[in-house]
Amino acid sequence: MKVAIITTGDEILQGIITDTNSAWLSEKCNSLGHRVVWQFSVSDEVNDIAQSFRFAAQKADIVLISGGLGPTSDDITLQVAASCFEKELIKDEAILKKIRERFELRGLSMTESNEKQAYLLEGSCELPNEVGTAPGVQVEWENTTFFFLPGVPNELYQIFTDSIKPWLENNADECVAEKILRCFGLPEAEVDTKIKAADLCGAKLSFRAKYPEVLLKLVARGSDRKTLAQHVSQAAQNLQVCLGDVIYNEGEEELFAKVGALLQEKNLKLGVAESCTGGYLASCITDVSGASRYFDRAFITYSNEAKTESLAVDPSIIEKYGAVSEQVASAMAKGVLQKSNADFALALTGVAGPTGGTKSKPVGTVFIALASKGSDEAQVEHFIFSRSRTAFKQAASWTAMNMLRKSLT
Amino acid sequence: MKVAIITTGDEILQGIITDTNSAWLSEKCNSLGHRVVWQFSVSDEVNDIAQSFRFAAQKADIVLISGGLGPTSDDITLQVAASCFEKELIKDEAILKKIRERFELRGLSMTESNEKQAYLLEGSCELPNEVGTAPGVQVEWENTTFFFLPGVPNELYQIFTDSIKPWLENNADECVAEKILRCFGLPEAEVDTKIKAADLCGAKLSFRAKYPEVLLKLVARGSDRKTLAQHVSQAAQNLQVCLGDVIYNEGEEELFAKVGALLQEKNLKLGVAESCTGGYLASCITDVSGASRYFDRAFITYSNEAKTESLAVDPSIIEKYGAVSEQVASAMAKGVLQKSNADFALALTGVAGPTGGTKSKPVGTVFIALASKGSDEAQVEHFIFSRSRTAFKQAASWTAMNMLRKSLT
Numbered sequence: 001m002k003v004a005i006i007t008t009g010d011e012i013l014q015g016i017i018t019d020t021n022s023a024w025l026s027e028k029c030n031s032l033g034h035r036v037v038w039q040f041s042v043s044d045e046v047n048d049i050a051q052s053f054r055f056a057a058q059k060a061d062i063v064l065i066s067g068g069l070g071p072t073s074d075d076i077t078l079q080v081a082a083s084c085f086e087k088e089l090i091k092d093e094a095i096l097k098k099i100r101e102r103f104e105l106r107g108l109s110m111t112e113s114n115e116k117q118a119y120l121l122e123g124s125c126e127l128p129n130e131v132g133t134a135p136g137v138q139v140e141w142e143n144t145t146f147f148f149l150p151g152v153p154n155e156l157y158q159i160f161t162d163s164i165k166p167w168l169e170n171n172a173d174e175c176v177a178e179k180i181l182r183c184f185g186l187p188e189a190e191v192d193t194k195i196k197a198a199d200l201c202g203a204k205l206s207f208r209a210k211y212p213e214v215l216l217k218l219v220a221r222g223s224d225r226k227t228l229a230q231h232v233s234q235a236a237q238n239l240q241v242c243l244g245d246v247i248y249n250e251g252e253e254e255l256f257a258k259v260g261a262l263l264q265e266k267n268l269k270l271g272v273a274e275s276c277t278g279g280y281l282a283s284c285i286t287d288v289s290g291a292s293r294y295f296d297r298a299f300i301t302y303s304n305e306a307k308t309e310s311l312a313v314d315p316s317i318i319e320k321y322g323a324v325s326e327q328v329a330s331a332m333a334k335g336v337l338q339k340s341n342a343d344f345a346l347a348l349t350g351v352a353g354p355t356g357g358t359k360s361k362p363v364g365t366v367f368i369a370l371a372s373k374g375s376d377e378a379q380v381e382h383f384i385f386s387r388s389r390t391a392f393k394q395a396a397s398w399t400a401m402n403m404l405r406k407s408l409t
Numbered sequence: 410m411k412v413a414i415i416t417t418g419d420e421i422l423q424g425i426i427t428d429t430n431s432a433w434l435s436e437k438c439n440s441l442g443h444r445v446v447w448q449f450s451v452s453d454e455v456n457d458i459a460q461s462f463r464f465a466a467q468k469a470d471i472v473l474i475s476g477g478l479g480p481t482s483d484d485i486t487l488q489v490a491a492s493c494f495e496k497e498l499i500k501d502e503a504i505l506k507k508i509r510e511r512f513e514l515r516g517l518s519m520t521e522s523n524e525k526q527a528y529l530l531e532g533s534c535e536l537p538n539e540v541g542t543a544p545g546v547q548v549e550w551e552n553t554t555f556f557f558l559p560g561v562p563n564e565l566y567q568i569f570t571d572s573i574k575p576w577l578e579n580n581a582d583e584c585v586a587e588k589i590l591r592c593f594g595l596p597e598a599e600v601d602t603k604i605k606a607a608d609l610c611g612a613k614l615s616f617r618a619k620y621p622e623v624l625l626k627l628v629a630r631g632s633d634r635k636t637l638a639q640h641v642s643q644a645a646q647n648l649q650v651c652l653g654d655v656i657y658n659e660g661e662e663e664l665f666a667k668v669g670a671l672l673q674e675k676n677l678k679l680g681v682a683e684s685c686t687g688g689y690l691a692s693c694i695t696d697v698s699g700a701s702r703y704f705d706r707a708f709i710t711y712s713n714e715a716k717t718e719s720l721a722v723d724p725s726i727i728e729k730y731g732a733v734s735e736q737v738a739s740a741m742a743k744g745v746l747q748k749s750n751a752d753f754a755l756a757l758t759g760v761a762g763p764t765g766g767t768k769s770k771p772v773g774t775v776f777i778a779l780a781s782k783g784s785d786e787a788q789v790e791h792f793i794f795s796r797s798r799t800a801f802k803q804a805a806s807w808t809a810m811n812m813l814r815k816s817l818t
Contacts, residue, residue, distance in 0.1 A: 011615070012432070012435070012448070013435055013445040013446065013447075013448065014435060014436065014439045014445065014615070015431075015432045015433065015434070015435030015436025015437070015438075015439060015445070016436070016615055016617055016626075017432070017617070018427070018429055018431075018432040019428070019431070019432070019448075020427055022424075022427075022428070022450070023421070023424045023426070023427040023428070024424065025424070026421070026422055026423060026424030027423065027424025027425070028424070029424075030423045030424060036422040036423065036424070037422065037452060037457065038422075038449065038450070038451060038457065039421070039422065039428075039449065039450035039451075040447065040448065040449055040450075041431065041447070041448035041449075042447060042448075043446060048446065048447065055464075206420070206423070206425055208425055208426070217425070272709070274688075274691075277692075277695075278691055278692055278694065278695025278696070278700070278704075279683075279688035279689065279690070279691025279692035279693075279694075279695060279707055279709065280688065280692040280695075281688070282687055282688025282691070282692075282709045283686075283687055283688035283689040283691075283692045283802070285687065285688075286686075286687025286688060286689075286709075286711065286761075286802075287687070287798065287799060287802075289761075289762070289763055289764065289798060290764075291687070291711070292711055292712065295687075295711050295712075296711060296712050296714070296715060297708070297709055297710050297711055297712060297715035297719060298688055298707075298708075298709035298711075299706070299707075299708065299709070299719070300681070300688065300691045300695075300706055300707035300708070300709065301706050302695065302700070302701055302704050302705060302706055302707075303701065303704075303705050303706060303750070305705070305750055306705060306706035306749065309748070309749070310706060310708070310719070310748070310749075339718070339719070340715065340718070340719075341712070341714055352695075352698075353698070354698055355698065355699070389696065389698055390696060393692070393695075393696075
């Protein structure tokens with residue numbers, strides 16, 4: 001069915017907040033076999049909100065509205081709906097009781113303004129809010145189903161997932177099967193070129209650049225769920241043939257969790273030495289819950305003294321080749337193994353920029369070393385990521401982790 | 410004047426990308442004295458795009474459209490405008506030449522599809538694109554000024570800033586003066602309570618939660634720029650009286666750059682020891698260009714062995730008080746001073762979660778120590794940030810840096 005999405009709130013129109021609810025809801029609706037045809041953002045003005053309801057009812061079968069269910073005076077979405085749809089607002093004692101209990105649980109007393117959130121539209125039904133006070137509301141008007149949701153993302157996610165998603169599944173015109181393939185190490189354009197000839201078995205492919213990785217999303221639509229799932233699986237296999245180990249995983253698990261799982265499986269410990277990435281690699285590794293099972297430590301050796309003192313890098317190597325060099329990267333990685341309990345060590349040295357580049361080592365240069373216990377030689381690779389400082393740190397850290405992934409598989 | 414913003418593209422309606430252009434453009438328009446009344450996102454369908462143009466012309470004096478100026482077949486914004494506005498599309502030889510030269514500069518030859526980007530609407534004017542190939546276009550229709558912009562954010566920013574911003578300044582109904590105050594260390598609700606009584610001198614205050622900091626934006630609108638600037642300055646001073654050193658800076662400079670500048674000014678070096686934040690603090694410090702002038706090194710001591718080996722923390726302290734304790738935080742900070750060239754040391758140990766909490770040290774617990782050369786005692790503070798793992802790392806790292814800021818000022 002056709003879906004319109006309306007987000008309300010002056011703070012959106014003033015650019016104070018970026019509306020992320022529309023994208024979230026749109027993706028969910030699409031995945032559930034519906035088609036989003038319009039998105040609007042309107043201010044907290046009665047006329048604008050009412051006009052958006054009328055317009056949306058003309059364009060779509062389903063309308064999702066986010067925002068304006070709060071307790072304050074500029075939260076007027078349901079009041080506008082009541083007058084626009086010519087329906088009464090009716091106090092729901094069960095909801096009122098729930099809100100009051102919520103406050104009592106936290107040792108607070110309910111304010112009068114919160115009472116407003118216990119009103120439903122005549123003929124509507126409550127979509128329970130387990131995270132906050134304002135319930136969602138579902139109501140029919142002009143052959144269109146309206147779903148009202150709070151604007152707070154966590155509350156919106158919960159109500160959508162628990163109450164609206166099942167409804168959308170039951171009312172879909174078609175089934176949908178999806179698969180996400182996560183790629184790293186090739187720019188989007190090159191991934192695109194490599195897969196040009198792949199048979200997608202009728203699935204639709206979309207790119208989603210989620211820097212520094214590239215996600216490929218396969219979506220098949222049709223009437224039979226099982227057939228669609230087979231088509232998507234076959235299409236994924238065909239892409240795999242074209243892309244090889246550029247695809248590092250399927251589904252939701254990101255690179256750092258994937259490599260962490262590999263390390264844990266093999267009961268191996270990782271240590272890290274960072275210069276130019278300044279802790280970003282360690283932070284990504286430790287963003288994964290349970291990282292302590294395979295992550296031993298990191299040395300963020302920003303100064304040359306730090307490299308020699310903390311990692312026992314020979315000062316003469318720094319003098320001879322420069323801090324940004326294959327030799328120093330290699331010595332840093334070996335230093336990690338020497339100074340820690342790690343089985344594998346990753347080390348990075350480079351020029352994050354925007355200043356500090358030279359002709360032979362321009363901004364974006366990075367040497368990444370991978371060393372393992374028991375081997376005398378470190379593997380060192382050289383890259384130039386000429387991007388912003390932050391993007392450089394991301395690209396370099398992901399590339400390091402990807403080198404480790406390849407050596408573990 | 411009233412502004413409507415239209416973003417086009419199937420990828421927005423499918424939730425594949427989040428539209429950030431609308432928020433960016435809205436904030437700029439508001440700052441320039443205009444009022445955004447509607448935002449729409451429409452698919453790459455002729456009828457939807459045309460309908461959005463007609464609707465926007467009714468609602469607003471100025472319409473900003475982003476997307477659909479590219480070379481591919483689904484880029485149809487100007488074609489739709491031509492038919493909707495009943496204007497011819499006319500090839501502009503000067504633009505064509507510029508596009509061709511752009512390709513030649515990169516050693517590429519221009520494809521036929523790029524020729525499409527050299528067409529302007531009859532009676533329109535070009536808004537030069539210095540970053541990509543598709544120029545922006547300005548044209549009048551039904552007493553409304555339409556600005557067409559490419560959807561690629563960098564191109565949109567450049568064209569808006571160079572060509573549209575001056576036009577909006579000249580056509581504003583009123584002047585605007587603004588000031589941003591950056592706060593850290595108090596939740597939004599408490600900041601709100603503290604400033605309740607402050608005289609804002611007619612300026613409007615908005616909150617912008619940019620976790621973990623809170624930004625206060627003061628905006629004054631009127632006819633005289635100088636008076637407005639005085640009002641905003643006075644309002645900022647009044648807020649300062651209420652909030653004291655919760656306000657850590659005015660304007661664009663974030664906490665890590667601010668503290669970095671203080672360190673550099675005093676010619677001091679910083680060293681860091683992180684357990685629970687796992688490198689996030691070091692990464693934030695090194696996100697600031699030039700951090701090497703004051704950042705010596707960090708020890709990411711995730712395991713207990715790392716704490717004892719790399720930072721000389723006495724194992725008996727860990728055994729007696731636990732790794733997450735005031736005593737270990739203090740010993741880590743002192744260890745940094747001992748093992749580095751730093752004048753100041755920050756150390757963090759805690760429970761990032763979601764697992765690993767105990768009754769006495771629940772998830773979110775963190776001890777943060779600040780030690781300085783020449784002083785025997787470390788200052789240790791204890792917090793509980795019961796949030797997601799990522800938000801915990803942010804809150805703890807910012808709090809550590811804020812402790813250092815307070816001791817430096």
